[in-house]
Amino acid sequence: MNPRKILVAQGGGPTAVINQSLVGVVLEARRHRGVESVYGARHGVRGIVNEDLVDLTQETSHNLELVAATPAAALGSTRDKPDLAYCQEIFKVLQAHEIGQFYYIGGNDSSDTVRIVSEQAQAAHYALRCIHIPKTIDNDLVGSDHTPGFPSAARFVAQSFAGANLDNAALPGVYVGVVMGRHAGFLTAASALGKKFADDGPHLIYLPERTFDVDQFLLDVKATYARFGRCVIAVSEGIHDASGTPILSKLAGDLERDAHGNVQLSGTGALADLLCEEIKNKLGIKRVRGDTFGYLQRSFLGCVSDVDQREAREVGEKAVQWAMWGDRDGSVAIKRAGYYAADYELLPLSAVAGKTRTMEDEFIAPSGTDVTDAFRLYLRPLLGSGMPDAFRLRPNAVAKVLKR
Amino acid sequence: MNPRKILVAQGGGPTAVINQSLVGVVLEARRHRGVESVYGARHGVRGIVNEDLVDLTQETSHNLELVAATPAAALGSTRDKPDLAYCQEIFKVLQAHEIGQFYYIGGNDSSDTVRIVSEQAQAAHYALRCIHIPKTIDNDLVGSDHTPGFPSAARFVAQSFAGANLDNAALPGVYVGVVMGRHAGFLTAASALGKKFADDGPHLIYLPERTFDVDQFLLDVKATYARFGRCVIAVSEGIHDASGTPILSKLAGDLERDAHGNVQLSGTGALADLLCEEIKNKLGIKRVRGDTFGYLQRSFLGCVSDVDQREAREVGEKAVQWAMWGDRDGSVAIKRAGYYAADYELLPLSAVAGKTRTMEDEFIAPSGTDVTDAFRLYLRPLLGSGMPDAFRLRPNAVAKVLKR
Numbered sequence: 127m128n129p130r131k132i133l134v135a136q137g138g139g140p141t142a143v144i145n146q147s148l149v150g151v152v153l154e155a156r157r158h159r160g161v162e163s164v165y166g167a168r169h170g171v172r173g174i175v176n177e178d179l180v181d182l183t184q185e186t187s188h189n190l191e192l193v194a195a196t197p198a199a200a201l202g203s204t205r206d207k208p209d210l211a212y213c214q215e216i217f218k219v220l221q222a223h224e225i226g227q228f229y230y231i232g233g234n235d236s237s238d239t240v241r242i243v244s245e246q247a248q249a250a251h252y253a254l255r256c257i258h259i260p261k262t263i264d265n266d267l268v269g270s271d272h273t274p275g276f277p278s279a280a281r282f283v284a285q286s287f288a289g290a291n292l293d294n295a296a297l298p299g300v301y302v303g304v305v306m307g308r309h310a311g312f313l314t315a316a317s318a319l320g321k322k323f324a325d326d327g328p329h330l331i332y333l334p335e336r337t338f339d340v341d342q343f344l345l346d347v348k349a350t351y352a353r354f355g356r357c358v359i360a361v362s363e364g365i366h367d368a369s370g371t372p373i374l375s376k377l378a379g380d381l382e383r384d385a386h387g388n389v390q391l392s393g394t395g396a397l398a399d400l401l402c403e404e405i406k407n408k409l410g411i412k413r414v415r416g417d418t419f420g421y422l423q424r425s426f427l428g429c430v431s432d433v434d435q436r437e438a439r440e441v442g443e444k445a446v447q448w449a450m451w452g453d454r455d456g457s458v459a460i461k462r463a464g465y466y467a468a469d470y471e472l473l474p475l476s477a478v479a480g481k482t483r484t485m486e487d488e489f490i491a492p493s494g495t496d497v498t499d500a501f502r503l504y505l506r507p508l509l510g511s512g513m514p515d516a517f518r519l520r521p522n523a524v525a526k527v528l529k530r
Numbered sequence: 531m532n533p534r535k536i537l538v539a540q541g542g543g544p545t546a547v548i549n550q551s552l553v554g555v556v557l558e559a560r561r562h563r564g565v566e567s568v569y570g571a572r573h574g575v576r577g578i579v580n581e582d583l584v585d586l587t588q589e590t591s592h593n594l595e596l597v598a599a600t601p602a603a604a605l606g607s608t609r610d611k612p613d614l615a616y617c618q619e620i621f622k623v624l625q626a627h628e629i630g631q632f633y634y635i636g637g638n639d640s641s642d643t644v645r646i647v648s649e650q651a652q653a654a655h656y657a658l659r660c661i662h663i664p665k666t667i668d669n670d671l672v673g674s675d676h677t678p679g680f681p682s683a684a685r686f687v688a689q690s691f692a693g694a695n696l697d698n699a700a701l702p703g704v705y706v707g708v709v710m711g712r713h714a715g716f717l718t719a720a721s722a723l724g725k726k727f728a729d730d731g732p733h734l735i736y737l738p739e740r741t742f743d744v745d746q747f748l749l750d751v752k753a754t755y756a757r758f759g760r761c762v763i764a765v766s767e768g769i770h771d772a773s774g775t776p777i778l779s780k781l782a783g784d785l786e787r788d789a790h791g792n793v794q795l796s797g798t799g800a801l802a803d804l805l806c807e808e809i810k811n812k813l814g815i816k817r818v819r820g821d822t823f824g825y826l827q828r829s830f831l832g833c834v835s836d837v838d839q840r841e842a843r844e845v846g847e848k849a850v851q852w853a854m855w856g857d858r859d860g861s862v863a864i865k866r867a868g869y870y871a872a873d874y875e876l877l878p879l880s881a882v883a884g885k886t887r888t889m890e891d892e893f894i895a896p897s898g899t900d901v902t903d904a905f906r907l908y909l910r911p912l913l914g915s916g917m918p919d920a921f922r923l924r925p926n927a928v929a930k931v932l933k934r
Contacts, residue, residue, distance in 0.1 A: 140700045165928055169700075179928035192921035198696030200923050205701065222931040289829035292602030296544045296573075297609065301825070320831070394806070395799010395822050402798070417824035418799050421705070425693035427724070428833065428918040514832040517596035519604050524569055524583035527626040 129226020129255070130160065132449075134182070135167035135174060136261075137232030137239070138205070140198035141275030142282075142430045143438035144261045147231045148201065149194035150442020151259070152182045155227075158450055165223070170204035170232070171239060175215040179223070194439065197425055207235045213242040220247075220254060227255045227449045231442070233262035233273075234480055237457050241475040244455045255449040258457040258475060259441050263424050265312035268481045269473045271462040274441055275424070277434035277508035279306075280316035282423045283360075284509060287320035288516055290417070291327040291358050298356035299413030300347060300405050301327070304398045306423055308364040311335050311485045313423070317360035318497045319505055322516055327358025334364035335485045336494040338373055343401075344408050346495060351411060363397060363418075373397065394418070431510030437468050444470045466507030533630020533659070534564065536853075538586070539571035539578060540665075541636030541643070542609070544602035545679030546686075546834045547842035548665050551635045552605065553598035554846020555663070556586045559631075562854055569627070574608035574636070575643060579619040583627070598843065601829055611639050617646040624651075624658060631659045631853045635846070637666035637677075638884055641861050645879040648859045659853040662861035662879060663845050667828050669716035672885045673877045675866040678842035679828075681835040681912035683710075684720035686827045687764075688913060691724035692920055694821070695731040695762050702760035703817030704751060704809055705731070708802045710827055712768040714888045715739050717827070721764035722901045723909055726920055731762025738768035739889045740898040742777055747805075748812050750899060755815060767801060767822075777801065798822070835914030841872050848874045870911030 134151045136144055148166070155164050164182045167173035180201070182190075193200045208216065220228060220243070230240045240258040247254035260267050263279035283305055294301045305314040311333030318331060329350045332338055350357040365373045374397045398416030405414045441458045448456065456472035457479070463469045489501035538555045540548055552570070559568050568586045571577035584605070586594075597604045612620065624632060624647070634644045644662040651658035664671050667683035687709055698705045709718040715737030722735060733754045736742055754761040769777045778801045802820030809818045845862045852860065860876035861883070867873045893905035 136700075140697050163928075166923070177928075177930040177933050180923065181926040181928050182923070184926040185923060189921060189924070192919075193923055196696065196919075196921045197693055199700035203700045219932060223928070285832045286826050286830055289601055289831040290825055292600065292831070293544050293825050293829035296540075296603035296607045394803050394820065396803060399798050399800060415825065416798065417826060418822065419826070420821035421694055421697050421819065422690050422821060422823070422826065425697035426690055427693040427696070427920060428689045515596075515600075516831060517593060517600045519570070519584065519586070519589060519597055520593070522585040522588040524567075524581075524585050524627070526581040528623060529581050 130162040131165060131223060131225050132161060132227040132229070133165045133167060133174070133179070133220065133225045134229040135170045135231070136199040136201045136203050137170040137230060137236040138203060138262065139424060140203055141261055141263050141424055142197040142278035143274050143434050144231055145196055145200045146194045146435050146438035147259050147261060147274060147442035149190045150439040151229050151446055152185070152190055153187065154443040154446040156183065158446070165225070166201045169202035170206065171208050171212070171216055172204045172206050173202065174219050175212065177219055197427055197430070208239050208242065210242060213239065213246055216243055217246040217250070221252060226253060227257070229257050229259055229445055231259040231261050233264070234267055234478065234482060237475060238479040240457070241479040244475060256455040257445040257449050258478065259445045260458060260460070263313060264307055264310050266310035266483045267478055268483045269457070269478050270459040272460060272508060274434060274438035276312060277431040277510065278429065279313055279423050280319070280505060281431045281509045281513070282426055282429045283313055283316040283419065284319035285429060285514060286419060287317040287328050287358065287360060288322070288514070291320060292516055294327060294356050294358050297413070299415060300351060300357045300359070300411055302359045302361055302398050302401050302416040304361050304363055304416070304418040306419065307334060307362045309334055309482055309484055311362050314360050314362040315485060315489065315497045315501060316505060319502065319509060323518065325354055328360040329354065329357050330495045331360045331497065332362060332365050332495065333485060333490065334362045334366065335490060337368045338365035339367070340404060344404065347405055348409050351409070361397070361401065374400070431508060433508055433510040440470065448472045534566045535569060535627060535629050536565060536631040536633070537569045537571060537578070537583070537624065537627070537629045538633040539574050539635070540603040540605050540607050541574040541634060541640040542607060542666065543828060544607055545665055545667050545828055546601040546682035547678050547838050548635055549600055549604045550598045550839050550842035551663050551665060551678060551846035553594045554843040555633050555850055556589070556594055557591065558847040558850040560587065562850070569629070570605045573606035574610065575612050575616070575620055576608045576610050577606065578623050579616065581623055601831055601834070612643045612646065614646060617643065617650055620647055621650040621654070625656060630657060631661070633661050633663055633849055635663040635665050637668070638671055638882065638886060641879060642883040644859070644861070645883040648879060660859040661849040661853050662882065663849045664862060664864070667717060668711055668714050670714035670887045671882055672887045673861070673882050674863040676864060676912060678838060678845055680716060681838035681914065682833065683717055683827050684723070684909060685835045685913045685917070686830055686833045687717055687720040687823065688723040689833060689918060690823060691721040691732050691762065691764060692726070692918070695724060696920055698731060698760050698762050701817070703819060704755060704761045704763070704815055706763045706765060706802050706805050706820040708765050708767055708820070708822040710823065711738060711766045713738055713886055715766050716889055718764050718766040719889060719893065719901045719905060720909060723906065723913060727922065729758055732764040733758065733761050734899045735764045735901065736766060736769050736899065737889060737894065738766045738770065739894060741772045742769040743771070744808060748808065751809055752813050755813070765801070765805065778804070835912060837912055837914040844874065852876045
C-alpha cells in the first residue's frame with residue numbers, strides 16, 4: 127500500500143525528543159515511492175478538526191534535522207482528549223484530504239485516540255493506516271520497556287539531584303525536590319541515579335506507587351537528618367494518602383482540573399512548600415528548602431540523552447515502515463535487548479490505549495523510600511553518554527592547635 | 531614574602547565554578563617555593579573559628595582538577611556574617627596556625643569579612659596577606675565587569691527560558707518563571723538570552739531595579755497574550771512595590787530571615803503561585819503555569835559556561851600571585867577587554883566590601899520589562915561556547931478542503 131498523502135501530529139506534554147519522532151516519520155515517509163505529501167497538524171487533534179495543516183514536504187531535510195534536536199513539540203500540541211464525536215470529526219477531515227496514513231505521537235490518551243479513529247476507518251471501509259508513536263516523560267505506557275522522552279527527563283532529574291546534593295552538602299539542611307509523575311514514579315525514582323558516594327542524596331524517595339504518610343515522612347526525615355546532618359528528598363507530585371487523596375489536596379482546596387479530569391499538580395510550588403513547612407514546624411529544623419522542578423524537567427534546552435534521541439527517531443521511522451509494509455494498525459513499542467540495545471515491536475492499539483503502567487515492585491526498595499539495584503541497572507543505559515560526574519575532596523584533617 | 535602556610539575558604543551560596551577558584555588557589559600556591567601547607571577551612575569562616583581545617587597539600591592534582599569541574603563548594607560553605615568579635619576569633623586561629631595568607635572566596639559579605647580580618651592583622655602587626663576572591667551568581671559586586679558564577683547561572687536561566695518558550699509555544703498559555711536575585715536583576719535579565727525568533731519569550735521581564743505594580747503587570751500580560759496568544763514571563767524573586775516591600779511579603783506574612791537579616795525569598799514557590807493566581811483570577815486566562823527555578827540555577831550538574839570556568843580558575847591563580855608578589859591586601863576583580871577578553875585587577879577591599887551593584891540603566895529597556903542590546907552584547911560572550919540553539923518548522927499551510 128502506498129498512500130499519496132500521510133498526516134502526522136503530536137499530542138500531550140512536550141518532551142526533549144518528540145521532534146525526533148516527528149522527523150523520523152517525515153524523512154522516512156518522504157523516501158517512499160508514491161508518497162506525494164507529508165502533512166503535519168498544528169496542535170495535535172485540534173489542528174486536524176480545524177484543518178490547520180502544514181505541508182512538511184516543503185521543509186528542507188537540513189532544517190528537519192535541526193528541529194529534531196530541538197525540544198518541545200514543533201507542530202504544537204494539545205491537551206484535548208477526543209471522544210467518539212471528536213474522532214468522527216477527525217476522520218471526516220482525514221477523508222476530505224485523502225489521507226492514507228495517520229501517525230499520532232503521544233502518550234496513552236493519544237493512543238486511545240488512534241484506536242478510535244482506526245475503528246472509524248474500518249467501519250467506513252476507508253483505507254487508513256493508523257499508528258501510535260509512543261512519547262511520555264512519565265514512562266507509563268504498558269508494553270514498552272520504556273518510552274521516548276523519559277530517558278532525557280530522567281537525565282535532567284538525575285543531574286538536578288546530583289547538583290542539589292552538592293549544594294545541600296555545602297550548606298547543610300533539608301532539601302525537598304518535587305518531580306513530575308501523577309501515577310508513575312519512574313521520573314522521581316530517576317533522582318537515585320544522581321547519587322555517587324554512599325552518603326549522597328537523595329536520601330529519601332517518595333513515589334506515588336506507595337502510600338504517603340506525613341507522620342512516617344517526618345520520622346524518616348528526622349532519622350536521616352540525625353545521621354547525616356542533612357537530608358535531600360525526592361518527592362513525586364502524585365503522592366497520596368491511603369484513601370488515594372493527593373497530599374497536595376490537603377493544602378489547596380480548589381484545584382484546577384484539565385479536560386481529562388486530572389487535577390493540576392504541575393505548575394505550582396505548593397506541595398514542596400507544604401512539606402517544607404511540616405518539616406520546619408514539626409522537626410524544628412531551620413534551613414529547609416523546597417524546589418519544584420516544574421516544566422524545566424521536560425523542556426530544558428540542553429539536557430538530553432543521546433540514547434533517547436536515537437530511539438525517538440527510530441520509533442518514528444519504524445512506524446512508517448510498519449504502515450507501508452505491514453497490514454495492521456498498532457502502537458510502536460521499545461523492547462530491551464541485552465545490556466543495552468533496543469529493538470522495536472508493533473503492539474495492537476487495544477493493548478496500549480488508555481492503560482497506565484506504574485513502577486514494578488522489583489524497582490522499589492522494601493523501605494518504600496529508595497529504589498533497587500534492578501532499577502539502577504534498568505535506567506542507567508538509557509541516560510546516555512557524557513553524564514557529568516561529581517567529585518569531592520578527600521578529608522585530611524589538620525590537627526587543632528587551640529582546641530586540642 | 532613567602533609564607534609557610536596559607537588558608538583558603540569558601541563562603542555564601544555555592545556556584546557552578548567556585549571550586550575552580552579554590553583549585554586555582556591551591557595549585558598556584560603549591561608551586562610557590564617556601565609554601566609548606568595549603569589549608570582549607572570546612573564551611574567557611576565557621577570552620578576557621580572551630581579549627582575545622584583540612585590539608586589540601588595532600589590532595590592529588592588530578593583529583594583537584596576533577597573537583598574544580600564539580601559545582602557547589604567542595605570545602606563546604608556558610609551563611610555566617612562575622613562581626614568584629616567573630617573576626618577576632620578568626621584572626622586568633624590564623625595566628626595559632628601561623629597562617630601567612632588568607633583567601634576567602636565569596637560575595638560582598640565575604641569581602642567585608644576579609645576587610646575586617648585584614649584590619650585586625652594590621653592592628654596586631656601580624657604579617658597576614660588577605661585576599662578576597664569574587665564569587666556570586668547575583669553579579670552584584672561593585673568594581674567587576676562581572677563575577678565568577680554568574681555566567682554559568684545565566685546560561686542555565688537562558689537555556690531554561692529557551693526551553694520554556696518552546697514548551698509554551700507547543701501548549702499555549704501563560705508561563706511565569708521566577709529567578710534568583712534579591713537586589714540585582716542580572717540573572718533574571720539573562721532570560722532574554724534564551725530568545726531567538728522575534729516572537730519568542732520571555733515577552734516580559736520584571737527586575738528588582740524597577741518598581742513592580744501588580745495592576746500594570748496584569749495590563750502587560752493581557753496585552754502580550756492578546757498579541758501572541760501566549761505569554762512567557764521572567765520575574766526576579768526580589769520584585770517589590772514602590773515602598774520597597776517585596777511582592778512576596780504581600781502573600782506570606784511570616785517570612786524567614788537569615789543571619790544577615792535578609793528575608794528568605796528562595797526555596798519557596800509562593801511568588802510564582804501568587805502571580806499565577808492573579809493572572810487566572812483577574813484576566814480569566816485558564817492555562818497559567820508558574821515555575822520557581824530555585825536551587826537548580828546555581829547547582830545543576832552539567833550546565834556551565836567554559837568562559838566562566840576559565841575566569842573562576844584565573845581569579846584564584848591571580849589572587850595567589852598578588853599575595854605572593856604584591857604588597858597589599860585586596861579583592862580580585864574582572865575587567866573586560868575587547869569583544870571579548872578578560873583581564874584582572876586587585877581592588878582595595880574597602881572599594882568592594884559590603885557594597886551592592888545593581889543593573890545599570892543602560893541595560894534596562896525604557897519599558898522596564900525588557901533588556902537592551904547593550905545587555906545582550908554584555909552577556910552573550912560570558913555564556914561560553916556550545917550554547918544550544920532552537921529551531922522551528924517553517925509554515926507552509928495546506929489549503930482547507932472542508933472549511934474553505
